[in-house]
Amino acid sequence: MGYRENPRPGGRSARVQAAVHQSVRDMLATMDRADVTIPLIAQRANVTPSTIYRRWGDLQALLADVAASHLRPEGEPASIGSAREDLAAWVEQYADEMASGLGRQMLRDVLAAADSANAEKCGTYMRCQLSVFIARAEACGEPFPTLTELMDHVISPIIYRILFDQAPDSDYVRGLVTKVMPESTART
Amino acid sequence: MGYRENPRPGGRSARVQAAVHQSVRDMLATMDRADVTIPLIAQRANVTPSTIYRRWGDLQALLADVAASHLRPEGEPASIGSAREDLAAWVEQYADEMASGLGRQMLRDVLAAADSANAEKCGTYMRCQLSVFIARAEACGEPFPTLTELMDHVISPIIYRILFDQAPDSDYVRGLVTKVMPESTART
DNA sequence: TCCACTAACGCAAATTATTTGCTTTTATAC
DNA sequence: GTATAAAAGCAAATAATTTGCGTTAGTGGA
Structure with missing residues (x-):
């Protein structure tokens, strides 16, 4: 039934x-x-x-389902350089995608549904992806922020701005990543 | 017409x-x-x-309108102690309200609408309220975070968690405020 | 004060979306 | 194969949305 x-x-x-x-x-x-x-x-x-x-x-639930399945990561993020550089590149691309008209709509669809299950799914996807970078950094002995730090100080500000404000630009996103890095591994 | x-x-x-x-x-x-x-x-x-x-x-637009007008601040935040203490108390109450079933629904309603005008209004309300604390701190010569720091590292994480994760608890919220304060004005 | 003007409302018919009871199809397990 | 149950189709009933047209009520000018 x-x-x-x-x-x-x-x-x-x-x-x-x-x-x-x-x-x-x-x-x-x-x-x-x-x-x-x-x-x-x-x-x-x-x-x-x-x-x-x-x-x-209803339509909202369907749209939320479609959006969430599109938001599911398709594979591991690329590994080109240091964990820090990989993260910066990945976050920048993510921010761009979410700030676009379609990305923004997907976020809204996921949030608009009566059932919050799809929204929580998206949060879980995000933590999974970030964990990959953390694991890589750990494997290399590279100093790296915790999952909570990344969620709170990189992802959250980006999403908040997309939802309630203007879309964040690349400089801003890079700045967030730089600031969250421990021991001023900063560059640029 | x-x-x-x-x-x-x-x-x-x-x-x-x-x-x-x-x-x-x-x-x-x-x-x-x-x-x-x-x-x-x-x-x-x-x-x-x-x-x-x-x-x-449509219904979504109406709900967004009602939610936004409920989210509009009704007065200046209370001034009891230092700017830091006032801010902590205000943020904690805000987080509680938004994390409740009704608060959460208001956030969703505001975001679900096709027109993003109401969501942007809410962002503006928030910046106005925070500016009050900043002005008070400045008037007293009290060291204080910038508006951007408060939005990015206190408000954004709270809202993100409410929308995509579990509701943040009081300890977590207090921690965010503590961490964003300059020169470790921290206490508890 | 009265009149003209127009934005916003009410009413009701037409359209479109949603719900629901019942039937039929199709995987799956025995 | 056959039995079973989840999921799909169909169609009638209900509910929501749109729209054309007439009416009301504030507004501003003579």
């Missing part, structure tokens, strides 16, 4: 989910958000509206 | 706005958010649904 969180891959349920997600992504990329409705999404995905209503509940 | 942002006080338009806002606040306080609909709000406010649709557009 209930819908499973993660449908078995290859099954009908998984195909429907993929089709609906794809349909949503296409529509968000090409049309005005106000025109994205469940009946339209259903039509594009070759699915009945009631299927979507029963599975996701 | 357009609706004015700030209706003249005492006019019919202002009365309708007040009635609708009141109706929304009552409903949010007493019933499940999923049951709060525009037709219901209209009925309680003795107004036609079409009036609300024409004026606000």
Whole structure:
């Protein structure tokens, strides 16, 4: 009677989910958000509206689901130089992506849903990614901030500005990373 | 043909706005958010649904408007002791309020709206309030963080946690304030 | 004071979205 | 294979949203 969180891959349920997600992504990329409705999404995905209503509940929940799955990291962040440099590059790209129109909308969709599960998922994704840098630094004996320091003093200010203020620029983001580094490993 | 942002006080338009806002606040306080609909709000406010649709557009916009107006500071923060102590007390209360179910919902409502105007308003309110503490400290010659430091290292982490993680507790909030103070004015 | 003007409201019909009961399909386990 | 149950389809019923048009109530000028 209930819908499973993660449908078995290859099954009908998984195909429907993929089709609906794809349909949503296409529509968000090409049309005005106000025109994205469940009946339209259903039509594009070759699915009945009631299927979507029963599975996701409402448009906000569906958009939050799509946004969260897009926000899930696809792989390990690149390892080019020191952990500090890798982190700086990764954070800068992340900030750019989130500050863009689409990124901003994804953040909003994730937050707008009645259920906070998707928002918490995003927080978890973020901590996982940052942990990779911390582990690398530790492996090299490179001094590095803690996870809490990174979340509080780098990620939080970036997200806050995107949500409540103007998008942060690159200089600002680099400054945050520099300031959080221990023992003034600073450069630039 | 357009609706004015700030209706003249005492006019019919202002009365309708007040009635609708009141109706929304009552409903949010007493019933499940999923049951709060525009037709219901209209009925309680003795107004036609079409009036609300024409004026606000949709439910999200109306909720964002109500939330933002509730988030507007009502007066200067209390001045009991040093600027540092006043700030700590004020921030702690702010964090508590935002972390509560209703506070959290207000943040979400403000962010969920298609128009980011209300979210930016909230950012502005916050900077105004913090500026008061900064001005007081300066008047007393008390060393104090800058506005940017307060926004980035105190407010942002609190809001981020509320939105994407678990609600921050008092100890954590006090720690943020302590850490941002210059020259280790720290105590407890 | 009265009149013209217009923003904002009310009403109701038309449209569109959402819910729901019931049936059918399709993976999965036996 | 067959039984089972989750999930999809279909269609009728309900609820929300949009819209055209007439009415009301503040505003400003004679």
